[in-house]
Amino acid sequence: MDDVEIEDVNDDDVPQIQKAPENQDLTFLSQTVGDVLAQYGWCLLIVTVLVYLLIQQLSKRRASQASSTPPPQTQQDPLSVARRQEALEAARRRMQEEHDAQTAIFREKQKKQEEEKRRQKIEMWDSMQEGKSYHGNAKLSQSAEEASSSTVLKPKTEKKSLRSTGYNPLTGEGGGSCSWRPGRRGPSSGG
Known part of the structure; x- marks a missing residue:
């Protein structure tokens, strides 16, 4: 239906219907939202994040409570319960006997x-x-x-005492093929 403008020839008592602006409701809404965001934008953002985190925490809690609570006990056959207990006792007895x-x-x-x-x-x-x-x-x-147990015996070899050979580990002389020398003194070379 088109917006129709009706005009009366007699402008005395009859109100005139005028054509409404086309985007008046959207303009008003966008201006209102813009004003609210401008004034309370950071507060709304923080409240939204807190509500989101609260919902996540509550869902985790509900999931952990649901998993920690055992499922409701259904009616069990007394004979099966007795058999299970007897099997447990037999296993315990076997383990005790082994021990x-x-x-x-x-x-x-x-x-x-x-x-x-x-x-x-x-x-x-x-x-x-x-x-x-x-x-x-x-x-x-x-x-x-x-x-x-073993027929081959190793002959004993005489070991020379270290003092008779003139070995002194601090000087690095007379000890054999290997000798230790102290490192250089002074600052280390580095870049």
Whole structure:
């Protein structure tokens, strides 16, 4: 429908209808929004960001609460619950029995080691009472065991004492093919 302008010939009592401007409502709206943004723009921006962050925080909280609460318990068959508990008890018993067996084996090894130490102490005491050196006997028994296990023995080489060769590590002389020398004194060269 077109905006029609009706004019009466008699301008006495009848009001005249005039054609309205076309963009009056959009102009008024844009002016109002512009004025509000000019006065309260930063405040509106900050309030908008805070509302957004509040919504994000609440959604995270709701998600964490939903995941942390267990789902509602449904009716379970008492027989299945009893079977599950029996299976748990059986598994616990097996694990306990394995642990007990390992503990018994460990204790047996400990007793054997203690018995061996006690036997060695008795042998040492007896050899000392007879006037023999225990360490000598121990070395002889060890060397006999080594000889029986390996037939090739390495000859012993005499080591020269470091004092007889004139070795002094602080001077860097007489110690062999390798010698240490102190670094230069003074400032380091750098760019």
